[in-house]
Amino acid sequence: DAKTTQPTSMDCAEGRAANLPCNHSTISGNEYVYWYRQIHSQGPQYIIHGLKNNETNEMASLIITEDRKSSTLILPHATLRDTAVYYCIGATQGGSEKLVFGKGMKLTVNP
């Protein structure tokens, strides 16, 4: 699975958009970019995934660069409940049952 690189941490003001970056240094053409988040001591929560087109759902938007070397997860109006560790993961559709989690990025939303 692709190795991803994320900043260790990021702060965001409540109500503002949170833009979480991820670099996929070895992503291949058939690897999806998955985003999960984990609020303290809970199970990871699926957010969104995409292959090459931008994706949007009720939680977030995912912007993937044309060369697919990086992506940005956008939380349009961050709330205090969005404070969590966010994981960006690359996985083939046939390999998504064994996700390889990195260290993730701690997002802190401040009032």
Add this chain to the structure above:
Amino acid sequence: KAGVTQTPRYLIKTRGQQVTLSCSPISGHRSVSWYQQTPGQGLQFLFEYFSETQRNKGNFPGRFSGRQFSNSRSEMNVSTLELGDSALYLCASSEGGGETQYFGPGTRLLVL
């Protein structure tokens, strides 16, 4: 639909004992994956079961085992517990064809 459920939520054992953890997947999901999360190693994949067969396996010793039943419920077992087995054990389910995994709340195991 109900989400993934795991029992028990908390468990305390002593070294040398064995433990069995249970996971009930989302209705209709046929794949169950197990992960171990520790502060030092992060989230690590243990194994995945699909249609009662282990389909993928992570790099863990043989003390860690699992099984899946015909109703897709899964159990994992850890024998001869060590202090380092203290962790949050998470299970996730998916439909089984490479779709998105959905995680349960986890079982927190403390080995004394």
